[in-house]
Amino acid sequence: MINRTLAPTITSINEISFTAPKIIPLNQHVNLFWMSEIYDETTRIELHFDAGTIRSAEKVAGFVNSLLLSGTPTKNSTTINNELDSLGVFTDIEVGQEIAVVSIYCLRKNAEKAFSIILDAITNVNFDENEIEDIIREKKQNFLIGSEKVSILSRRKFQESIFDNSINYSRQLKLEDFDTITKESLIDFHKAHYLNGLVKVIIVSRLEEEKIAHIAKTLTEFCVSTPVKFEDNFINKKGRIDIQKYGAMQTAIRIGMPLFNKKNSDFIDFQILQTILGDYFGSRLMSNIREDKGYTYGIGCGVSETFESGHFIIATEVGKEYVEATLNEIKFEIERLQQEEVDSDELTLVKNYLLGQLLKSADGPNAMTDLFIGAFNQGKDLTFYQDVINRINAISAEELKLTAIKYLNWENLTIVTAG
Amino acid sequence: MIQFEKFTLSNGLKVIFHKDPTTPLAVINTLFDVGARDESPDKTGFAHLFEHLMFGGSINIEDFDAPLQNAGGESNAFTSNDITNYYNIIPAQNIETALWLESDRLLSLAFTEKSLETQRSVVIEEFKQRYLNQPYGDVWLELRPLAYTTHPYQWATIGKEIKHIEDASMEDVKSFFYKHYTPSNAIVCIAGNFELDYVKQIMEKWYGDIPSGIKPARILPLEPKQEIFREKTIESKVPSNAFYYAFKMAEKKSFEYYVTDLLSDALGRDKSSKLYISLQKELKLVTEIHCYITGSLDNGLLIIEGKIAPGETFEKIDSGIWKVLEELKNKLLSDSDLERIKNKISTSKEFQEQGLLNRAMNLCLYELLGDANGVNEEASLYESITAAHIHTIANEILITENCSLLKIKAIQE
Numbered sequence: 001m002i003n004r005t006l007a008p009t010i011t012s013i014n015e016i017s018f019t020a021p022k023i024i025p026l027n028q029h030v031n032l033f034w035m036s037e038i039y040d041e042t043t044r045i046e047l048h049f050d051a052g053t054i055r056s057a058e059k060v061a062g063f064v065n066s067l068l069l070s071g072t073p074t075k076n077s078t079t080i081n082n083e084l085d086s087l088g089v090f091t092d093i094e095v096g097q098e099i100a101v102v103s104i105y106c107l108r109k110n111a112e113k114a115f116s117i118i119l120d121a122i123t124n125v126n127f128d129e130n131e132i133e134d135i136i137r138e139k140k141q142n143f144l145i146g147s148e149k150v151s152i153l154s155r156r157k158f159q160e161s162i163f164d165n166s167i168n169y170s171r172q173l174k175l176e177d178f179d180t181i182t183k184e185s186l187i188d189f190h191k192a193h194y195l196n197g198l199v200k201v202i203i204v205s206r207l208e209e210e211k212i213a214h215i216a217k218t219l220t221e222f223c224v225s226t227p228v229k230f231e232d233n234f235i236n237k238k239g240r241i242d243i244q245k246y247g248a249m250q251t252a253i254r255i256g257m258p259l260f261n262k263k264n265s266d267f268i269d270f271q272i273l274q275t276i277l278g279d280y281f282g283s284r285l286m287s288n289i290r291e292d293k294g295y296t297y298g299i300g301c302g303v304s305e306t307f308e309s310g311h312f313i314i315a316t317e318v319g320k321e322y323v324e325a326t327l328n329e330i331k332f333e334i335e336r337l338q339q340e341e342v343d344s345d346e347l348t349l350v351k352n353y354l355l356g357q358l359l360k361s362a363d364g365p366n367a368m369t370d371l372f373i374g375a376f377n378q379g380k381d382l383t384f385y386q387d388v389i390n391r392i393n394a395i396s397a398e399e400l401k402l403t404a405i406k407y408l409n410w411e412n413l414t415i416v417t418a419g
Numbered sequence: 420m421i422q423f424e425k426f427t428l429s430n431g432l433k434v435i436f437h438k439d440p441t442t443p444l445a446v447i448n449t450l451f452d453v454g455a456r457d458e459s460p461d462k463t464g465f466a467h468l469f470e471h472l473m474f475g476g477s478i479n480i481e482d483f484d485a486p487l488q489n490a491g492g493e494s495n496a497f498t499s500n501d502i503t504n505y506y507n508i509i510p511a512q513n514i515e516t517a518l519w520l521e522s523d524r525l526l527s528l529a530f531t532e533k534s535l536e537t538q539r540s541v542v543i544e545e546f547k548q549r550y551l552n553q554p555y556g557d558v559w560l561e562l563r564p565l566a567y568t569t570h571p572y573q574w575a576t577i578g579k580e581i582k583h584i585e586d587a588s589m590e591d592v593k594s595f596f597y598k599h600y601t602p603s604n605a606i607v608c609i610a611g612n613f614e615l616d617y618v619k620q621i622m623e624k625w626y627g628d629i630p631s632g633i634k635p636a637r638i639l640p641l642e643p644k645q646e647i648f649r650e651k652t653i654e655s656k657v658p659s660n661a662f663y664y665a666f667k668m669a670e671k672k673s674f675e676y677y678v679t680d681l682l683s684d685a686l687g688r689d690k691s692s693k694l695y696i697s698l699q700k701e702l703k704l705v706t707e708i709h710c711y712i713t714g715s716l717d718n719g720l721l722i723i724e725g726k727i728a729p730g731e732t733f734e735k736i737d738s739g740i741w742k743v744l745e746e747l748k749n750k751l752l753s754d755s756d757l758e759r760i761k762n763k764i765s766t767s768k769e770f771q772e773q774g775l776l777n778r779a780m781n782l783c784l785y786e787l788l789g790d791a792n793g794v795n796e797e798a799s800l801y802e803s804i805t806a807a808h809i810h811t812i813a814n815e816i817l818i819t820e821n822c823s824l825l826k827i828k829a830i831q832e
Contacts, residue, residue, distance in 0.1 A: 001628060004479040004523050008515035010490045016443075039441065042769050078700060081690035086755065088762030090770075107766055134703070141706040141726060144658035148554040247656065249552045250544070281493065282484045294540025297548045317548050349489040356491025356510055363442055364773065 013355040016389065018382045019368050021202075024216050030223040032201040032216050033373065038365040043111040043205035044103065047122075047219075050228045051100035051193035054168040058185040059177045063135060064194070065095040067186065068102065070131040072124035077131060080121050089114040097159075097169065098230060098306055099199065108205055115215060123195060123222065127186055140178045147175075151317060153243050154252035154418035161414045162256055162311050164237040169306075198222040202373065204365050232308035234258040236414045243418040251323045251419025255330065256313035257412050261305040262378040268391040269403045270312075274301050276342060276350050276400070277333060277408075278314060284333045285314070293329070295322035307377060312407075320419050327415070337404035341397035351392050358388060420795055421778050423608075424615050425786070428623060430631040432602035435782045435791050436618045437610040439775055445511040445611035446775050447521060450783035452606075453599040454501040455578075456571040456639060456717065464578020467498040468542050468587055469595055473505065475534030477524035490516035498576050501716040502787065506776060511611045515621060522625040525605065528596055535589055542584050546577050554657045555827065565651050566665040566720055566823040570642035601632025606786050608779040642667075642718060649823040654830045659706065660727040661827040662736055665720045666816045668712060672788055676719075677800050678812045679712055683721050684760045685752055685809065686710035686743070691759060693747065694723065698739045704731045716788070721816065733826055744817045751806040764801050 021035040053061045069084075069091070070077045084091065087110040092103040102122060106114045146152040156172045163169035198219060203212060236258050260267060278285035278301035285299045299316035318326045342350075361371050362385075375384045423437045458465045473496065474483045487494050492509030494517075507517040550556045559575045567573035578584055607626075609618050645667055669675035687694040687710025698704045708725035727736055771777050778794075785793035 002624060004519070004526070007480075007486055008513075008519050010516060011510075011512040013491060013510055040769060040773060042766075042773060078691070078696055082759070085689055085691040085763060086759045088759075088764075088766035090763075090766060105766065105770060107769060134700070137703075137728060138706045141659055141728075145554050145726075148656075148658060150552065249547045280488065281495075282488050290541055291537060294537045295544070297541055297545040317544075317552075319544055319547065349485060352491045353488040353493075356488075356493070359443055359491065359510055360508065363444055363775075366773070 010352070012352060013359055016359050016362050016385070018362055018371070018385055019365075020372055020382055021369055024212070026198075026201070026216055026220050027223045027225070029225070029227050030199055030201075032203065032212070032219070033369065033376075034212055035204040035365045035369045036206060038204055038206055041108045041206075043106050043108045043207060044203070044366060045111065045115060045205070045215075046104075046200075046202040047102040047198060048200035048202070049100045049102070049194050050197040050199050050224055051189070052096050052098040053171055054097055054231075055193055056189055058181075058189070059171065059173055060181060060185050060189050061100065061193075062095050062173065063132075063139065063181055064186050064189050065093060065100050066135045066139060067125055067127065067131060068093055068122040068194075069118075070135065071126055071128050072121060073126050075121070076128070080117065083117050084114060087114050087117075091118065100193075108207060111205060111207055112211055112214075116218075119218065125190055127183055127190075129183070132181070132183060132186065136178055136181060140175075143173065143175065143178070150245050150248050150250060150252035150418040153245060154254045154416045157241055157243055157418065158254035158256065158313070158414065158416045161237040161241060161416065162258060163234050165235040166231055169231060169234065195222060197224055199224055199228055202369060204369050230307040232306075234309055234311070236412075238412055238414060240415040240417070243416070245419055248419045249320060250317045251320045251417050252315075252317045253323065253326060254313060254315050254416045255413050256311050257414060259303060259310045259312045259407070261308070261310040262375065262380055262384065266403065266406070268388055269395060269399060270407060271303060272350065272354065272392060272395055273337065273400050273403045273408075274303060274312065275354060276346065277301055277337060280350075280353055282349070284336070285330065288333060289316070289318075289326055289329050293322075293325070295319060295326050305378070323417060323419065331410055334404070334408050334410060337408065338401065341401050344397070347397055347400075351395075354392050355389065358385065421772065421782065423782055423791055425791060426619060428602065428626055430602040430627070430629055431634070432622075432626050432629075433606045433786060434618070434622050435606065435608040435786060436613070436615055437608060437778055437782060438613065438615075439610060439778075440612045442612060442775055443511055444775060445509055445514040445517070445609065445613070446779045447507045447509070447514065447517045448608045448610070448776065448779040448783055449505045449521060450606045450780075450787060451503045451505075451599060452604045452634075452787060453503055454499050455574060455576040456500050457599065457635075457637065458571065458574075460571070460574075461583070462587070462591060463574045463583045464542070464576070465583075465587060465591065465595060466503055467576045467578070468538065468584055469592065470496050470498045470503050470505075471538040471542055472528065472534055472592060473524055475538060476529035476531060477520070478527040478529060480520060480523050481529070483520055483524065486516060487520055492517055500572055500576055502784070504780060504783070506780065508776060511613070514609070514611065514613075515625070518621055518625040521607075522629065525600060525602065525626070526629050530589060530593060532589065535587070535592060539584055539587065542577075543581055546581055546584065550575070550577055555655075555661060557655075558661075558663060558825065558827065561651065561653055562663050562665055562823070562825045565649055565825055566667070567642055569640045570717065571639060572642070572715065572717065572719075597632075598635050601634070602626065602629050603631050603634040606783045608783045610775050610779040639717070645821050645823075648819040650826070651824070652826040652828055654828045656831075657827060657829045659729065660733065660829050662723075662725060662727065662733065663825040663827075664723040664740065665823045665825070666821050668719050668721045668816055670718050671714070671716045674800070675812055678804050678808045679721055679816065681757075681760055681801065681804055682809050682812055683710045683712050684763065685747070685756060687723060688760070688763065693743050694740065697743050698725070698736070702735075702739055704728055704736055704739055744813070748810070748813045748817060751810050754806070757806055757809075761801060765798065768798060
């Protein structure tokens with residue numbers, strides 16, 4: 001009989017193999033990243049545009065994004081969708097705060113055709129009145145449905161408060177904005193931020209080299225011609241904001257503060273610290289607030305990075321009777337990190353877990369490409385991840401405690417509840 | 420093509436090994452042949468509550484997650500009406516840590532009162548977060564009992580009501596475990612860069628001495644053939660009216676299941692589908708509309724759901740939908756329509772199979788259906804479907820007598 005009380009020996013991860021995509025410059029400011037080391041027939045193409053919500057004072061970024069496949073002078077939206085679906089193509093078109101991304105997923109044999117249909121569609125949008133009306137109606141309904149969710153209500157207010165000193169970053173869509181959209185503002189935004197707004201291209205595919213070169217050449221005319229700038233030095237509105245949502249059974253909580261991204265030398269230390277606090281299943285927030293108290297189905301935290309900055313956020317939904325108790329426990333866990341050193345078992349566990357996660361983040365051509373881009377966006381290369389491995393192995397409990405004292409101060413946090 | 424090997428331990432545990440030489444990770448996926456359909460009507464939500472308890476410590480190991488995380492791994496699980504599925508993803512060199520943990524919780528749980536009390540509370544919060552505190556979140560709690568009068572698909576995996584979860588006792592938990600969590604009722608898939616001999620050896624090492632148990636016989640009440648149209652309207656504080664048409668369809672093991680899957684794609688998978696073009700683009704009656712199948716192992720449902728545009732009515736939607744359905748029943752799907760739907764399926768399959776975990780889960784599911792190799796036969800099965808097949812199924816199932824309609828009527832606060 002095997003002795004089941006003894007854990008098998010663990011071999012720690014010392015080395016992770018990282019692969020960089022090829023970098024093909026489209027001009028001085030824009031690159032195409034091509035990961036060709038892939039063993040299946042899938043193709044993923046991503047076009048990144050300088051077309052995020054921060055770029056539109058008229059708040060049209062999301063509408064233009066939704067209209068990208070809505071028709072050209074020669075094709076209506078149904079024709080475009082039909083052509084793409086016939087090739088078995090999936091698209092994912094999204095707008096974020098800083099950039100907008102058009103993603104194409106298809107089989108390699110259809111990649112060129114899919115690319116040219118999509119490029120034609122998104123660069124020749126004719127902004128048909130009917131299509132604009134459709135999109136406004138659909139987005140308005142979705143907005144209203146979102147407004148019924150405490151998670152979304154709290155997120156909107158949190159974003160507004162965390163970027164309090166920036167008009168562009170704190171901007172949130174309001175119900176009345178749906179009635180003030182003009183065709184001209186859509187056309188202007190499209191011209192400035194799509195026709196002259198390409199900032200990055202990602203391809204993960206075994207496509208032939210000359211086909212990649214062709215795609216690169218075709219895209220050159222849409223690239224930005226000057227370096228794209230993003231804001232930093234955000235200041236949040238500190239303290240607590242409660243949003244009332246009549247009849248809600250749960251309350252959404254968002255807590256956080258402006259922070260930094262990979263460019264800051266404390267980034268890795270903070271990542272390790274916040275993992276201990278709330279970024280894995282066995283974290284202190286999960287153990288305390290879910291597994292011990294049962295206040296919530298889930299609680300977690302993370303660092304959300306922007307190109308020049310970043311912020312820290314804790315998020316959960318709790319039974320409405322547990323809001324104050326939950327806030328107390330979060331405060332307690334943050335202060336515990338500042339007052340007590342993490343014991344060695346927990347620290348070893350988190351180190352091993354993080355190395356396992358990094359191994360997973362580098363597994364497969366798509367994951368590896370995303371990992372690379374994550375570093376490249378902030379002026380780093382793959383040596384950054386070797387630094388991560390080294391730092392995970394080296395960091396001490398004392399250094400983590402100092403990191404907590406330096407960055408996690410309850411008085412500096414924005415606290416939003418919606419329920 | 421997903422390569423795999425199969426073997427069975429002497430205690431009846433079925434093992435599938437899928438070799439992937441390209442990954443440094445290992446996946447250990449365990450499927451238990453038990454889901455919400457195996458619950459009794461007065462104790463629903465149990466299979467799912469139990470899934471939570473599986474992380475609350477086992478007979479020899481106090482905590483499931485910590486040792487796994489310490490070995491660089493992570494774990495999760497899901498429960499459906501049909502199955503309960505647990506998985507671990509871990510650096511390949513530490514696979515034995517995952518097997519140690521998985522095999523110990525199959526041997527027996529710790530069954531602590533604390534774990535039951537906490538998970539009861541966590542699941543109640545999950546009930547609120549996913550079903551009660553979301554606009555339209557309670558739809559499946561209403562639609563299932565409308566569509567099914569007899570079969571246990573009439574309740575959702577979360578359970579009929581919070582009270583069933585509140586009432587679960589330690590005795591219930593134990594008897595559920597001893598009945599369903601046995602080697603004879605499980606399928607394990609090991610995926611990663613290993614050799615077959617090694618996999619056999621470590622599986623025997625960790626699982627070989629666990630008593631087989633008896634695979635529970637499943638005798639579920641059969642859902643009688645639906646003969647009359649059923650309709651229910653509920654009022655809810657939501658922004659827009661919504662509709663859910665549910666048509667009974669064939670079980671997963673049948674050829675008709677796959678035909679119905681294509682039928683649902685033709686009707687409402689994407690923006691070239693018939694319902695989208697007609698109701699959303701041309702008539703502008705809805706702000707969204709979708710058609711899909713529930714994917715159930717027993718007789719499932721084909722669902723048409725959508726949200727009604729401001730100012731439009733349920734009556735107009737109804738005639739719009741039935742017009743599209745009648746057209747499809749009267750006229751064969753064109754070759755280009757059929758090819759389009761099949762091409763989308765090919766693409767999504769190629770992307771799905773990129774993931775090691777997806778491959779492992781699918782192998783287990785197909786093994787449960789009779790043969791893991793079904794995962795490799797799926798593509799040719801879809802390929803063999805003709806417009807005539809779809810025409811036949813459309814005429815069989817898209818009829819009022821086979822339909823249950825749930826209307827959500829928006830009311831002001």
